[in-house]
Amino acid sequence: MQLNILSMEHITKSYSERILLDDVGFSLSEGEKVGVIGINGMGKSTLLKLAAGIEMPDDGEVIMGKNIKIGYLPQTPAFRESETVLGSVTKKTPKTPEEFARESEAKAMLSTLGLTDFDKNVNELSGGQRKRTALVKVLLNPVDILILDEPTNHLDNQMSQWLEDRLIGYRGTLVMVTHDRYFLDRVVTRIVEVDKGKLYSYPGSYTRYLEQKGQRLDSEQASERKRRSILKTELKWLARGARARSTKQKAHVQRIEAMQNVQAPVMDEKPVLSSMSQRMGKTTIEAENLSKSYGGKLLFQDYSHIFQKDERVGIVGPNGCGKTTLLRIIHGDVSPDHGTVKIGETVKIGYFAQEYSPMDDNMKAIEFVREDAEYIQTKEGKITASAMMERFLFDSTMQWTRIEKLSGGEKRRLYLLRILMDAPNVLILDEPTNDLDIPTLNVLEDYLDSFDGIVIVVSHDRYFLDRVVRRIFAFEEHGRIRQYEGGYSDYLAASAERVFRDTVSTLEGSSGPEDTAEKKKKTDKPRHDQKLRFTFKEQREFETIDDEISYLEDQISKTEAAIEKAATDFIKLNELTEKKKNLDKELEEKTERWIYLTDLDEKIKKQSAK
Numbered sequence: 001m002q003l004n005i006l007s008m009e010h011i012t013k014s015y016s017e018r019i020l021l022d023d024v025g026f027s028l029s030e031g032e033k034v035g036v037i038g039i040n041g042m043g044k045s046t047l048l049k050l051a052a053g054i055e056m057p058d059d060g061e062v063i064m065g066k067n068i069k070i071g072y073l074p075q076t077p078a079f080r081e082s083e084t085v086l087g088s089v090t091k092k093t094p095k096t097p098e099e100f101a102r103e104s105e106a107k108a109m110l111s112t113l114g115l116t117d118f119d120k121n122v123n124e125l126s127g128g129q130r131k132r133t134a135l136v137k138v139l140l141n142p143v144d145i146l147i148l149d150e151p152t153n154h155l156d157n158q159m160s161q162w163l164e165d166r167l168i169g170y171r172g173t174l175v176m177v178t179h180d181r182y183f184l185d186r187v188v189t190r191i192v193e194v195d196k197g198k199l200y201s202y203p204g205s206y207t208r209y210l211e212q213k214g215q216r217l218d219s220e221q222a223s224e225r226k227r228r229s230i231l232k233t234e235l236k237w238l239a240r241g242a243r244a245r246s247t248k249q250k251a252h253v254q255r256i257e258a259m260q261n262v263q264a265p266v267m268d269e270k271p272v273l274s275s276m277s278q279r280m281g282k283t284t285i286e287a288e289n290l291s292k293s294y295g296g297k298l299l300f301q302d303y304s305h306i307f308q309k310d311e312r313v314g315i316v317g318p319n320g321c322g323k324t325t326l327l328r329i330i331h332g333d334v335s336p337d338h339g340t341v342k343i344g345e346t347v348k349i350g351y352f353a354q355e356y357s358p359m360d361d362n363m364k365a366i367e368f369v370r371e372d373a374e375y376i377q378t379k380e381g382k383i384t385a386s387a388m389m390e391r392f393l394f395d396s397t398m399q400w401t402r403i404e405k406l407s408g409g410e411k412r413r414l415y416l417l418r419i420l421m422d423a424p425n426v427l428i429l430d431e432p433t434n435d436l437d438i439p440t441l442n443v444l445e446d447y448l449d450s451f452d453g454i455v456i457v458v459s460h461d462r463y464f465l466d467r468v469v470r471r472i473f474a475f476e477e478h479g480r481i482r483q484y485e486g487g488y489s490d491y492l493a494a495s496a497e498r499v500f501r502d503t504v505s506t507l508e509g510s511s512g513p514e515d516t517a518e519k520k521k522k523t524d525k526p527r528h529d530q531k532l533r534f535t536f537k538e539q540r541e542f543e544t545i546d547d548e549i550s551y552l553e554d555q556i557s558k559t560e561a562a563i564e565k566a567a568t569d570f571i572k573l574n575e576l577t578e579k580k581k582n583l584d585k586e587l588e589e590k591t592e593r594w595i596y597l598t599d600l601d602e603k604i605k606k607q608s609a610k
Contacts, residue, residue, distance in 0.1 A: 003030040005068055005173060006051060006145065011060035013046055016405055020046050022197035023060070028145060033167070033174040035184045035206065038194035039393055040409025040437045044177045045075060045149055047194060051175060052147045071143035075150050075408065077134035079122040085110060086118035089137045102140070109136045113159055114319050128154030128319070139166070148176035152183055153434050156319045156460050157488075179438050181206050181463040280309055280425045280453060282595050283344030285330060290339035291479075292325055299325055301479040303339070306600060307426075307454050309593075314465045314488065315458045317475025323458045324354065326481075327428050330456065350424030354431050356415055361404030365394060365414055368403060372422050385421065392417045393440060409435045416444070425453035433461035462488045485535070533604060542597045549594060552587045559583060 008026040012019070020043030028034065028051070036044050049055040050062060052072040079088050086106060094100045107118060113132040122130060131154050138146065152160050160183065167174060167187050178184060184191070184206035191202045191209035200216070202209040284307050291301040299322030307313070315323050328334040330341055331351050343349075359368060366386060375384045389399050392413065403411065412435045419427075427448075433441060445467050448455055459465055465472070465488035472484040472491040484491040534542060559580045566572040 003065075004028070005030050005065040007063040008050060008057075009060055009063065011050065011057045011062075013043065013050065013055070013057050015046070019197050021050075021057075021194075021199075024197070024199045026051070026192070026199055028173050028175060030173060031171065032190060033170075033188045034176070034190045034192055035188035036175065036177045036192050036194065037179070037184070037206075037209075037438055039439050040413065040435070041398075041407040042194045042196070044194050045407075047192075047199075048072070048147050048149050048175065048177060051145070065144075068145060069143040070145045070147060071138040071141055073134055073138045073148045073151055075153075076127075077130055079130065079133075081123065083122045084119050085115055085122060085125070085133055088122050088133060089140060106136060106140055109139065112162055113155070132159075135163075143172060145173045145175065146170065148174070148178075150177055150179075150435070152178050152180045152460075154319075157316060157462065158318060160460060160462075179433060179436060179441060180461060181438065279346065281344055281346035282592055282599075283342065284309060284347060284454060285344070285426065286342040287330065288340050288342070290326070290329060290336045290341070292322060292329065292334075292336050294322075294325070298479040300475065300481050301338075303473075303481045305473075305483075307456070308596070309454065310452070311471065312448070312455045312469045313457070314469035314472045314491075315456070315475075316460075316465070316472060316488070316491070321475040323475065324430055327351075327430050327456065327458060331428055347426055348422075348424045349426045349428060350419040350422055352416055352419050352427070352429045352432050354434070359403045359411060359415075361402065363403050364400050365389070365403060365406065366399040368414060369418050369421060372418055376421050376423060388421060389417065392443060409437055409440075412436060413440050420447070427451065427453065427455045427457075429455070429457040429459070431458055431460070433459050433464050534600070538597065538600070541593070542601060545590065545594050545597060549587065549590050552583060552590060556580060556583050556587065 004027055006028040008024070011021050011024050011026065013021040018041075026047065036047060038044050046055065050057055052070050053062070053064075054072065054074075086103070089106045089110065090099075090103050094103045110116070110118065110133070113136060115129060115132060115136075122133060125133065135148075135151055138148070151163060155163060160180065164183055164186055174187075176188075186205075188205060190204070191206060193200045193202070193209075193213070200213070202212045204212070286306045288304045290303040292299045303326070315326065317323055325334060329336050331349060332341070332343070366389060369385045369389060373385060375382045376388065386396075386399060390396075394414070394417075398406075398410070403414070406414065416432065416436070432444065436444070441461075441464060445464065448468050455468065457465070457469060467487070469487055470485070472486070472488065473481050474484060474491060474495065476482050484494050486494070559576055563573065563576045563580065566576060
């Protein structure tokens with residue numbers, strides 16, 4: 001039987017006018033690993049602070065076992081002035097063998113998280129570097145309860161994997177807030193959801209939580225239907241003039257009143273965020289021979305790609321490799337050292353940056369959104385800014401809340417919504433999953449499914465990449481950006497296979513460095529010979545698109561002839577007119593696609609002729 005080491009009973013906590021936790025209970029058992037999830041601003045971080053003793057509840061009590069040590073990683077760590085990276089982690093100069101071993105472990109962990117300048121002042125670090133430094137500090141100290149608020153933010157994929165493996169092997173008690181769903185699936189043994197002031201506990205992984213929550217909601221709906229049915233019958237009894245004369249009748253009336261006072265479960269409607277993009281012409285975004293270096297460090301070189309109209313691209317690589325720089329070059333904020341970016345006249349880019357301009361804290365949330373548009377045109381028609389905010393998890397109360405009272409995640413969600421409402425046809429998203437909660441990620445993922453345009457995303461969220469993208473560009477050694485088809489899991493498998501093949505080829509085919517170098521000269525083609533090529537899908541499409549256009553033209557001719565014959569049959573005439581409209585639209589899209597593929601084919605032929 002697991003020992004309970006922390007209990008929180010009848011906890012109530014408010015922030016301004018908002019009740020975050022309303023008479024809730026929470027406990028931690030020895031050795032369990034708990035993931036806390038929920039919409040931003042609902043009280044997840046507050047729950048962690050109460051458990052860590054950083055904040056006190058308005059009502060209720062927190063009971064902790066004797067001599068329990070707690071390690072706490074806040075969302076935004078604070079450091080003392082003039083502290084160095086290593087000094088902030090170890091706090092003293094080592095003297096004993098144990099202290100030397102501790103410093104050695106600290107250096108190894110810092111290096112793993114990309115922090116190799118141990119003597120650098122922490123105040124000179126970026127926000128992400130400070131968070132990783134604080135993560136090392138809390139992991140280094142032995143504690144009974146490890147409390148982590150967003151530990152995966154600002155970690156690249158390799159760092160996330162390292163932390164994931166470490167926490168899987170951690171023997172103490174763990175409670176953390178994270179929106180990394182693969183991370184939750186592998187690490188935690190229980191999910192606690194914070195929702196409208198209440199806590200719901202589900203044993204098992206994130207996948208198991210999804211199953212159990214569905215069952216809970218179904219059960220609540222069934223109970224509510226039964227209550228309404230019984231109440232309807234009882235109200236009929238009252239309507240017949242039943243009087244509460246006897247003790248039994250009085251009790252009966254009281255039961256009916258109690259049934260009427262039962263609060264029905266609030267069922268969350270799955271938000272649907274319609275796609276709101278503008279049509280795009282033949283020319284999209286064409287990057288050719290892009291290269292960039294900073295401070296003598298090569299970030300990438302000879303990157304070329306023509307983005308297709310409906311392309312979903314994920315860009316991955318270690319922190320500092322140049323992913324954000326590439327996005328900023330495509331967006332036009334930064335100039336490349338070499339190469340060009342051609343942007344089509346009809347391209348309208350929405351750029352979701354990691355760092356964005358401060359918002360006016362005195363503005364209401366809805367005022368911030370309305371600065372761009374009062375309403376927008378979607379597939380369903382015109383939708384007001386308020387209605388769109390509802391769909392993006394801003395209820396009527398939050399819409400009129402001043403921005404200064406929003407949490408960091410809520411501000412980021414607001415910033416994202418404003419970009420989407422501007423109706424771009426190209427979305428460039430730089431770490432969109434940082435500070436966004438899981439419900440918001442689900443809304444965004446569903447939105448991108450129907451988005452009629454190009455999506456280019458840098459993310460370390462493996463689940464998000466698998467869910468959204470269909471092509472990966474990976475930053476690799478020597479400034480190379482390599483293309484992989486599929487999502488993140490496909491990229492991992494293909495990358496591992498390529499590394500294995502290269503290793504076997506080297507072992508089998510070379511007798512030494514000179515032989516390897518000679519072989520490389522014979523087999524490796526210059527990078528510029530590999531710039532432009534059809535993908536397998538594009539090649540098949542190019543081979544069949546002429547026939548498809550001919551078929552559509554034939555169908556349009558037949559439909560026009562049928563329209564002439566049905567001149568007096570108004571029902572048939574409407575059906576045929578709608579059919580012709582759809583065929584014309586499809587033909588227009590196919591023709592634009594034919595122009596793009598033909599243009600690409602000519603460029604490939606010119607390249608081959610050089």
